[in-house]
Amino acid sequence: MNILLVQTSFLGDIVLSTPVIKGLKTLYPDSRLSLLTTPQGAELLKNDPLLDDLIIYDKRGCDSGLAGMFNLIKNIAKKKFNVAYSLHRSYRTALLLRLSGIPRRVGFKEARGRLLYTETYRRTEFTHEVLRNLAIFRGERELDAFDDELRLFAPDxxxxxxxxxxxxxxxxxxxxxxxxxxxxxxxxxxxxxxxxxxxxxxxxxxxxxxxxxxxxxxxxxxxxxxxxxxxxxxxxxxxxxxxxxxxxxxxxxxxxxxxxxxxxxxxxxxxxxxxxxxxxxxxxxxxxxxxxxxxxxxxxxxxxxxxxxxxxxxxxxxxxxxxxxxxxxxxxxxxxxxxxxxxxxxxx
CATH class of the missing domain: 3.40.50.2000 (Glycogen Phosphorylase B;)
Incomplete structure (x- = not known):
């Protein structure tokens, strides 16, 4: 299983997304897991041992505009992902994943581009952002089955x-x-x-x-x-x-x-x-x-x-x-x- 996780929000939001990394490895222990994130997000999570690859999306820099987006789409398409889980709820992210040809695309019902996902789940009834992010797994397992601890790794x-x-x-x-x-x-x-x-x-x-x-x-x-x-x-x-x-x-x-x-x-x-x-x-x-x-x-x-x-x-x-x-x-x-x-x- 080749999995792409997408989180390109602010750094604080990325920290609160980290239990999803462990959650994906809980569901698919033998999978290859890649993360699409910002340059700062990549620096934040580069020491996480559960991540096999970091794909940088510099949407305000070298990847800005349509040309940058389509270059990224080509890059993602080459990696032949089986499934993408998107914690980011913008229309741009939904369109990017759809055009990348990933067959299974999981997102949130509250996402602007929800119709471009193959599966969507509701997140708004949860009181903390950590639980809202874990709601991406609602179609696969009860949420209390997942480790909801934040995970960051300081360098040696x-x-x-x-x-x-x-x-x-x-x-x-x-x-x-x-x-x-x-x-x-x-x-x-x-x-x-x-x-x-x-x-x-x-x-x-x-x-x-x-x-x-x-x-x-x-x-x-x-x-x-x-x-x-x-x-x-x-x-x-x-x-x-x-x-x-x-x-x-x-x-x-x-x-x-x-x-x-x-x-x-x-x-x-x-x-x-x-x-x-x-x-x-x-x-x-x-x-x-x-x-x-x-x-x-x-x-x-x-x-x-x-x-x-x-x-x-x-x-x-x-x-x-x-x-x-x-x-x-x-x-x-x-x-x-x-x-x-x-x-x-x-x-x-």
Whole structure:
């Protein structure tokens, strides 16, 4: 059996799709499994031992436009896949798979190009995105038969730059702080992030601030006049996974970082601003995670994916939670982690 799995969404969505990889190998243990994903997605999952091949779809780069799409179709057609499972719900993806000549194409009823699939299954009644993704198997087995743990694999130490290893060794144990998000209204106040980093230092807790190249200025402001190590824009995806696998705690927004924390079971305080966990993107299978959010605001949530700016101009949901509250919950989480007791979570 030659299987193609398709997931070309945001990185956080890709992390929440990883149980499907194990699910396909559960159904078809002797199959060859390929993943069609973005360049960043390929970097994220390149160490997964269950994946035999990664096919990169750079839809915003070299594969953009009709010419890029048809080149990809030719490439996929040459591989002679027996079946494709598509977690991505765009019409473009459905058309791509149909034109690639894959005889069995499994997708979701909510997909825009659902008529181009040979089988479709409903996903919307599930409360978390992990379960919605696993709903792709509804026609083959009960969902509780599948392992729903997230799966990410940090690189071996030998593949990490010596400079990074030396720096981490000098500040360990450390916590990770991710102030960024693609959407501005999903970012907790940078002033409060700065206050939190200063408070963590007073508690003798080392902090590494992380983020993408687009978030360097934001992270610089958070790190200003503190002793925190700012690695924003300086790490590869593999190095970021390596950092997460060794972190003692994390503070982040509703973003990729939260899902990395779930995968590595990091004690985490997650700040939800304009979005809410009920959308299905909250912590998953991490009993050391706490969500903080501003309660009672009639204007939230103001959008499923966040916004470029606050519609009311108040940014109240981004400022209501204070650094002191985050620190309180974080210290309780770290204490629980250190004594390896789930009982104390009642007090967090």
């Amino acid at each position: 130490d030998s593949l990490v730059k010596n400079e990074l290893k030396s720096m981490v060794a000098s500040v360990s144990p450390y916590g990770l702080v991710f102030p960024g998000s693609i959407w501005k209204t999903k970012r907790w106040s940078e002033i409060e992030y700065h206050r939190l980093v200063m408070a963590l230092e007073k508690e003798s807790l080392s902090v590494i601030i992380a983020g993408s190249k687009a978030e360097v200025d934001l992270c610089d402001r958070v790190a200003q006049d503190t002793g925190a190590v700012n690695l924003a824009g300086q790490t590869s995806m593999a190095e970021l996974l390596w950092l997460c696998s060794r972190a003692s705690f994390m503070v982040c927004n509703d973003s990729l970082a939260l899902h990395l924390a779930s995968a590595f079971k990091i004690p985490t305080v997650a700040l939800f601003c304009s979005t809410v966990p009920e959308f299905g993107f909250g912590p998953w299978k991490n009993d050391r995670a706490v969500v903080l959010q501003s309660e009672g605001l009639a204007c939230r949530p103001c959008g499923r994916h966040g916004r470029v700016k606050c519609p009311l101009g108040t940014e109240e949901c981004m400022k209501a939670v204070r650094a002191e509250e985050v620190l309180h919950h974080l210290k309780a989480l770290i204490k629980c982690w250190n004594i390896k007791s789930s009982e104390c979570m009642d007090n967090v």
